[in-house]
Amino acid sequence: MDQSEIDALLHVGEKPAGKGKKAKETPAAPAPAPPAPKGSAVAADKEGEVISEIDAVTAVTERETNKVMDQLDTISQLVLKQQDLITQVMQQPGAQDGAVQQALHEIMSAGKTIQDKVYEAMDLMQFQDITRQKLERIVYHLRQIHDYIVDLLGTGLKSEGERANISRTIAQTGTTPDERKTHADTVIEEFKRSQQKS
Amino acid sequence: MKILIVDDSSTMRRIIINTLSRIGYSDVIEAEHGKAGLEKLGQGGVEMIITDWNMPEMDGLEFVTVVRTTNSSIPILMVTTNAAKEDIVAALQAGVNNYVVKPFTPDTLKEKIESLLG
Numbered sequence: 001m002d003q004s005e006i007d008a009l010l011h012v013g014e015k016p017a018g019k020g021k022k023a024k025e026t027p028a029a030p031a032p033a034p035p036a037p038k039g040s041a042v043a044a045d046k047e048g049e050v051i052s053e054i055d056a057v058t059a060v061t062e063r064e065t066n067k068v069m070d071q072l073d074t075i076s077q078l079v080l081k082q083q084d085l086i087t088q089v090m091q092q093p094g095a096q097d098g099a100v101q102q103a104l105h106e107i108m109s110a111g112k113t114i115q116d117k118v119y120e121a122m123d124l125m126q127f128q129d130i131t132r133q134k135l136e137r138i139v140y141h142l143r144q145i146h147d148y149i150v151d152l153l154g155t156g157l158k159s160e161g162e163r164a165n166i167s168r169t170i171a172q173t174g175t176t177p178d179e180r181k182t183h184a185d186t187v188i189e190e191f192k193r194s195q196q197k198s
Numbered sequence: 199m200k201i202l203i204v205d206d207s208s209t210m211r212r213i214i215i216n217t218l219s220r221i222g223y224s225d226v227i228e229a230e231h232g233k234a235g236l237e238k239l240g241q242g243g244v245e246m247i248i249t250d251w252n253m254p255e256m257d258g259l260e261f262v263t264v265v266r267t268t269n270s271s272i273p274i275l276m277v278t279t280n281a282a283k284e285d286i287v288a289a290l291q292a293g294v295n296n297y298v299v300k301p302f303t304p305d306t307l308k309e310k311i312e313s314l315l316g
Contacts, residue, residue, distance in 0.1 A: 065209045119304070122216055126301040129207040133252060133279050180281055180299035181306050187286040188297055 051146060054139050058132045065128040076118045079111050086111070199315075200225045200243045204235035204261060205250040205277070210300075214248060214277065214307070221308045232256025236264060244272065246314065251278035251289070259292050266293035273314040277302065 089095050090104050201223055205211050211228050218226055227244070229235035231253040238244065247265065251258035262274055276294045280286075286297050296310045 062207065062209055066212070069209065069212050119216070119220065122213060123301075123304060125209055126213055129205075129210040130279055130300055132207065136252075177301050177303045177306060181302065183281060184286055184297050184299045187283050188290065191287055191290045 051139055051142050054135055054142070058135050061128055062132065065125050069122060069125060072118050072122050076115060079115050079118070083108060083111050199223060199245045200227065201246045201248060202227050202229065202235060202238055202244045203248050204229045204232060204253070204258065205248075206230050206253040207250070210250065210277075217304045217307050218311075220304060221311070223311070232258060232261030232264070235261050239265065239269075246311070247272060247274045249274065249276055251276060251280050251285070259289060262289070262292045262294055275310055275314060277307075 086104055086108050090101065095101065095104065201218060203211050203214050203226060205214070205228075208230075211230075215226050215228070218224070227238050229238045232249075233256040235247070235249065236256075239247070249258045249261055253261075256264075258276060258278065262276070265272065265274065270293075273296075274294050275296050275298060276289050277298045277300060278285075278289075279300045280289075281299045289297055295314050298306055298310055
């Protein structure tokens, strides 16, 4: 992408930050509401329930993920404490035997492996934030449908306040850290080259 | 070095703080959206910012834009799920110095931070 393309992108009438505080897309102006069919009102209510449930799921998964993180923190601290104790034992006169030292080194090494795995598990918890944003995107669209139906029925039961911003592009690239890093780095390099050209 | 992390996900803030502490940065302060980030920044001492994009109250792009009106030199790293080319370009245009797409590995975060700090 060169500078002219970037400029064009920035002048098509939408602010680049658009998605952040994006106003809800206005649905087509509803025609004067016909008498509300009973079934549609039930459908709107059900949709409201689904939205609330999805909201609850995202809140619960964040809370539970933090509990898992707490446990991982505890394991991590215990391993560090164990490493300190082993270091102290290794310095004791009674532990200078070669076989004992060898065994203690192996315990230290196993402790380091546990620590690495704990860190790896903590890093994997990023899935929670990514899943949450995917769900928020679904909720955003459901709310639009919900509000549209409510408008149509004239019940005035709008969905609740402002949502966290929606990542509309979350599914557009690969899902592994390597794929996403390569993609981002490529775009950054292109951007820098275009800046140098201009 | 004091680093400000701005992200609405408490899980993600913990992960970033944890990663930073493993690579030698333990002086960290947090904010859950751009508005709170600006308040923390106003308290002084922040030498680097790591921010998410999608947040309530004030999103990351708006936050970066506001920061850049008064501070053109502080390194800013955006860490987000937004991976579309136009998003990355928009962030760079707003004043972000580098960009990491979630999920990230500790090595990626380290590499990006080190490249920002020269």
